[in-house]
Amino acid sequence: MEARFRLTHPGFTLEVDLKLPEKGVTALFGPSGSGKTTLLRCFAGLSRASGGRLVVAGQVWQDETQGLFLPTHRRPLGLVFQEASLFPHLSVRKNLEYGMKRAGNRGGEGFQACIDLLGIHPLLERGPGHLSGGERQRVAIARALLTRPRLLLMDEPLAALDLKRKGEILPYLERLHDELDIPVLYVSHAPDEVARLADHLVLMDDGKVVASGPLQETLSRADLPPTFADDPGVVLEARLVGQEADGLSRLAIPGGELLVSRVEAPPGKILRCRIHARDVSLALTPPLQSSILNILPARVAAVAATDTPGHVLVQLELAAGLRLLARITERSRAALGIGPGLAVIAQVKSVALLA
Amino acid sequence: MDASNLAAVWLTLKLASVVTLLLLLLGTPIAWWLARTRSWWKGPVGAVVALPLVLPPTVLGFYLLILMGPHGPVGQLTQSLGLGILPFTFPGLVIASVCYSMPFVVQPIQNAFEAMGERPMEVAASLRASPRDAFFSVALPLARPGFVSAAILGFAHTVGEFGVVLMIGGNIPGKTQVVSVQLYDHVEAMEYVEAHGLAGGMVAFSFLVLLALYGRRRLGGWSP
Numbered sequence: 001m002e003a004r005f006r007l008t009h010p011g012f013t014l015e016v017d018l019k020l021p022e023k024g025v026t027a028l029f030g031p032s033g034s035g036k037t038t039l040l041r042c043f044a045g046l047s048r049a050s051g052g053r054l055v056v057a058g059q060v061w062q063d064e065t066q067g068l069f070l071p072t073h074r075r076p077l078g079l080v081f082q083e084a085s086l087f088p089h090l091s092v093r094k095n096l097e098y099g100m101k102r103a104g105n106r107g108g109e110g111f112q113a114c115i116d117l118l119g120i121h122p123l124l125e126r127g128p129g130h131l132s133g134g135e136r137q138r139v140a141i142a143r144a145l146l147t148r149p150r151l152l153l154m155d156e157p158l159a160a161l162d163l164k165r166k167g168e169i170l171p172y173l174e175r176l177h178d179e180l181d182i183p184v185l186y187v188s189h190a191p192d193e194v195a196r197l198a199d200h201l202v203l204m205d206d207g208k209v210v211a212s213g214p215l216q217e218t219l220s221r222a223d224l225p226p227t228f229a230d231d232p233g234v235v236l237e238a239r240l241v242g243q244e245a246d247g248l249s250r251l252a253i254p255g256g257e258l259l260v261s262r263v264e265a266p267p268g269k270i271l272r273c274r275i276h277a278r279d280v281s282l283a284l285t286p287p288l289q290s291s292i293l294n295i296l297p298a299r300v301a302a303v304a305a306t307d308t309p310g311h312v313l314v315q316l317e318l319a320a321g322l323r324l325l326a327r328i329t330e331r332s333r334a335a336l337g338i339g340p341g342l343a344v345i346a347q348v349k350s351v352a353l354l355a
Numbered sequence: 356m357d358a359s360n361l362a363a364v365w366l367t368l369k370l371a372s373v374v375t376l377l378l379l380l381l382g383t384p385i386a387w388w389l390a391r392t393r394s395w396w397k398g399p400v401g402a403v404v405a406l407p408l409v410l411p412p413t414v415l416g417f418y419l420l421i422l423m424g425p426h427g428p429v430g431q432l433t434q435s436l437g438l439g440i441l442p443f444t445f446p447g448l449v450i451a452s453v454c455y456s457m458p459f460v461v462q463p464i465q466n467a468f469e470a471m472g473e474r475p476m477e478v479a480a481s482l483r484a485s486p487r488d489a490f491f492s493v494a495l496p497l498a499r500p501g502f503v504s505a506a507i508l509g510f511a512h513t514v515g516e517f518g519v520v521l522m523i524g525g526n527i528p529g530k531t532q533v534v535s536v537q538l539y540d541h542v543e544a545m546e547y548v549e550a551h552g553l554a555g556g557m558v559a560f561s562f563l564v565l566l567a568l569y570g571r572r573r574l575g576g577w578s579p
Contacts, residue, residue: 046477072480073489079481085474089496098492099482147482 001056001151001183005042005049014038014049014207020200022057025177025184027198027215029191035207036187040155043185044079045072056183057150076103078144078152083160084136086128086143093124096143103147111146117179118142118172134165138172145180152184158193173197195219195235195274196354220323222304222315232313232325233276235354240269248293255319259293260351272354277313279349280326284336286345294348298324300340303333314338316346324348360553362529363537370445370533371513374452375460378509379502381453382460387490389461390468405458412455416522419451423523443525448533451523452513460509467501468494504568511564515557 001020007013014035020026028036041047043054045061048069054062056077061070086095096115100108115121118138128136137157144152157173158166170193177184177197188194194201194215201218203210210225211218220234238251238258251258251271263271286295298316301323306313312333316324324346328338338344389401407415422429423441430440441447475497479489495502517535524531526540534553541550 044477044481046480072477073483073485077481079478081474081478085478087475087478087493087497089499098479098484102483102488143482 002053003039003043003055004051004053005039006051007038007042007047007049009038012038012207014042016204016207016209018202018209018212020183020185020202020212022183023181024199025186025197026200026202027194028185028187028202028204029189029194029198030204030210032189033206034204036189036204037155038207039204040153040185040187043151044077044153045070045075059150073102076148076150078141078147078149080137080140080144080152080154080157082156084128084131084133085140086131086136088128090128091124092120092126092128092131092139095128095139096124096146099143099147105146105148108146110148114142114145117175132165133161134168137161137169141172141176150182152180152182154184155187156189157186158188158190170196191231191233192274192354195233196272216323220315220325222302222313222325231276231278232327233274233279234324235272235274236322238271238273240265240267240271242267253318253320254322256296258348258351260353263353274352274354275324275348276350276352277325277327279351280316280324281347281349282314282316282326282328282332282336282338283345283347287347290347292347292349294351296324296346296348298344298346300338300342300344302340303338316344318346357549359528359532360537360549363532363534363553364556366445366529366531367514367533367535370448370452371510373449374456374513375506375510377449377453378456378460379506382457382464382505382509385457386461386464387468387494390465391473404461407455408458412516412518413522415455416451416519419454419519419523423447423450442523443527443531445530448520448524448531451519452516455516455519456509456512459512460505463501463504463508464498465501467498467504470501471497507564507568511561514560 001022002018003020004017006015012035016039028039030036038047042049042052051064052062053064054060060068061075062068086092087098090098100106115124118141120135120138120142123131123135123139128139131139141157158169161169174197186197198215200213201215202212203218203224205225211221216235224232236253238253240249240263241252242250243262244250244259247262248259249261249263251260251273258273260273265271296318298318300314301317302315304313304315306327310330311327312330314326314328314333316326318324326346385404389397420442421427423433424430425434425440433439433441441450471494475493476489479493480486484492515535517539520531520533520536524533524536526532526536534557538550538553541547541553
């Protein structure tokens with residue numbers, strides 16, 4: 001996927017030039033006002049960027065040098081908005097059929113699979129007014145998918161939901177992530193959602209792309225601007241290998257193991273976990289007596305300043321090329337003589353499981 | 356009720372029905388444009404549509420009389436088309452009433468379109484509906500409460516007009532003599548019994564219309 005847009009509003013300029021993977025979830029992440037939603041609207045054709053160019057799955061949707069601009073209704077895309085956007089005058093079933101009919105999916109190909117995937121079968125004959133916020137979003141996602149889009153755009157689909165509803169819908173989004181073979185652009189300002197769902201990360205600030213790359217790699221960069229570095233941390237994929245007798249679970253990561261609070265999942269299951277930089281401390285020798293269970297040998301790759309005075313961010317490389325971030329004080333850094341190339345021991349105080 | 360009263364009632368209902376129908380057809384595109392445009396013309400056009408709200412009906416009637424009269428541009432046009440001239444005919448009355456009741460129809464529809472916002476149209480576009488398709492399949496059904504209000508107000512306002520009708524329609528029984536004018540005649544002629552019949556009927560009618568309007572608003576909301 002190739003996207004190049006330049007758009008000027010009074011006091012705001014969006015200027016991006018992106019190459020994105022054709023598969024998987026790409027998160028557009030950034031503070032409010034950074035242009036995430038504007039960028040999404042450019043993809044959708046709801047905003048027209050002069051000098052824009054957009055190629056999706058080999059098809060040119062926009063190329064202003066040739067005066068080509070497909071209007072939204074001619075683009076094979078699915079769009080899910082922040083707030084529930086079901087048509088209130090139609091039942092759930094009619095809402096689903098609205099897009100299916102117009103996208104030439106009269107036969108209802110994939111209908112059953114889609115309503116099973118999103119668990120909305122019991123809701124079909126109801127009116128949107130009788131659904132909870134989470135149910136409405138699931139129906140909106142199904143409605144978008146049933147048009148058989150080549151690109152799914154989601155604009156903070158969970159932002160309007162309370163914590164409980166979020167928890168209710170996230171598993172469905174994860175199933176979507178596993179089963180969908182089209183690219184998804186997911187706008188969010190919630191780090192946890194991004195860590196859970198995304199494969200690729202685009203960081204935006206003030207209308208510009210600050211960083212774009214695979215999620216794990218991008219999150220483990222130590223040189224991101226302070227906007228993104230107030231709670232840095234990496235995301236790892238780990239495989240559940242076994243349950244311990246004392247209530248812990250053993251996870252395998254490339255070149256090591258992690259012990260975490262018990263996870264109820266079948267062995268072999270791939271789990272995403274997040275390790276915050278503030279939960280990683282460093283030592284020069286393996287501690288002999290410590291309450292910390294997860295101790296990993298690592299090598300310092302880089303040291304960067306943070307926006308908190310007296311603290312630095314240390315980028316570590318584990319045995320198998322995995323990266324961790326550790327946030328330590330400048331005083332400790334100087335006392336231990338930490339600098340690029342030094343072998344250290346990373347002590348991980350806690351591992352947050354995301355799924 | 357005597358035959359002339361009955362004729363006046365019948366003519367009034369016929370006029371109000373035709374005018375309401377025409378206003379819904381004409382007012383919808385105007386309301387849509389006013390609700391969605393960012394053009395500089397929005398202000399001036401909106402003001403022109405709203406003029407009948409503040410102008411004395413006689414002012415409007417006077418200008419329409421001039422425009423549609425034998426020497427006015429509209430009058431010249433209708434004459435050259437072989438339609439004669441419009442003042443003191445039923446079609447003339449219809450045109451005058453359409454102008455006079457326009458804001459009562461355009462504004463509720465415009466409000467409904469504005470309340471709907473851009474989002475439903477964007478959603479429809481993302482589901483492959485062309486703008487025209489989305490207008491009929493989404494915007495019109497969502498604005499339905501506005502249309503019902505517009506129809507009720509347009510109808511009732513046309514029934515209740517007096518000044519414009521007197522200026523344009525004159526007072527020709529069975530042709531342009533509507534209830535309000537007929538009532539005026541009865542009072543002039545001291546026929547208070549007949550006048551009571553018509554006046555009481557108008558009060559009851561207006562009350563029922565407003566009851567329907569406000570009762571419906573209180574019930575509002577969607578139940579597909």
